[in-house]
Amino acid sequence: DTAVSQTPKYLVTQMGNDKSIKCEQNLGHDTMYWYKQDSKKFLKIMFSYNNKELIINETVPNRFSPKSPDKAHLNLHINSLELGDSAVYFCASSPDRGRWTGELFFGEGSRLTVL
Amino acid sequence: QQPVQSPQAVILREGEDAVINCSSSKALYSVHWYRQKHGEAPVFLMILLKGGEQKGHEKISASFNEKKQQSSLYLTASQLSYSGTYFCGTEKDAGNNRKLIWGLGTSLAVNP
Numbered sequence: 001d002t003a004v005s006q007t008p009k010y011l012v013t014q015m016g017n018d019k020s021i022k023c024e025q026n027l028g029h030d031t032m033y034w035y036k037q038d039s040k041k042f043l044k045i046m047f048s049y050n051n052k053e054l055i056i057n058e059t060v061p062n063r064f065s066p067k068s069p070d071k072a073h074l075n076l077h078i079n080s081l082e083l084g085d086s087a088v089y090f091c092a093s094s095p096d097r098g099r100w101t102g103e104l105f106f107g108e109g110s111r112l113t114v115l
Numbered sequence: 116q117q118p119v120q121s122p123q124a125v126i127l128r129e130g131e132d133a134v135i136n137c138s139s140s141k142a143l144y145s146v147h148w149y150r151q152k153h154g155e156a157p158v159f160l161m162i163l164l165k166g167g168e169q170k171g172h173e174k175i176s177a178s179f180n181e182k183k184q185q186s187s188l189y190l191t192a193s194q195l196s197y198s199g200t201y202f203c204g205t206e207k208d209a210g211n212n213r214k215l216i217w218g219l220g221t222s223l224a225v226n227p
Contacts (some may be wrong), residue, residue: 041219056212104215106157107156108155
């Protein structure tokens with residue numbers, strides 16, 4: 001069983017469209033994250049949820065909206081896609097600070113290409 | 116503030132050693148090291164929390180200097196499987212949000 005799974009793995013779409021990426025973790029972790037990795041491989045945190053509560057919200061355009069229906073799921077919806085949104089989006093999870101060994105568990109990534 | 120990694124890229128022959136540095140202008144709470152192979156997700160190597168701490172994982176080890184402003188990753192007798200991009204992620208405090216700020220990565224290629 002995959003610990004952190006993302007769907008879809010690949011997304012190719014036109015500018016202006018709306019798209020969603022879904023993430024699920026079966027590790028029983030309390031915290032989930034969305035990271036963006038651009039073409040230069042720069043990893044940047046976008047959002048983090050702890051038990052469905054938003055705890056990190058970096059300077060991200062309003063077109064990006066995360067949703068956490070429960071602590072095992074974190075979805076990312078992107079409106080009005082732009083060329084600059086092309087990147088690999090990684091979902092990750094971790095347990096609470098008290099149980100954290102320092103490891104973030106990453107999904108396989110979702111490669112978004114905006115044409 | 117983003118940590119600075121050096122060098123940006125390293126090319127080794129199998130069996131050679133390498134050192135990758137991660138520096139901050141301010142004291143850090145922790146440094147995390149990850150390796151990412153092409154087309155894959157980053158994979159955790161180790162975390163360093165205490166000034167002066169050293170850790171090892173097979174032939175890969177790391178240190179965190181006393182002032183907690185620099186960490187170095189040591190790759191000894193490199194293997195082909197060590198190829199990839201190495202990232203350090205840093206935390207400035209022990210807050211509950213576990214927000215890591217990442218360096219730009221060091222690309223390591225190990226050739227036969």
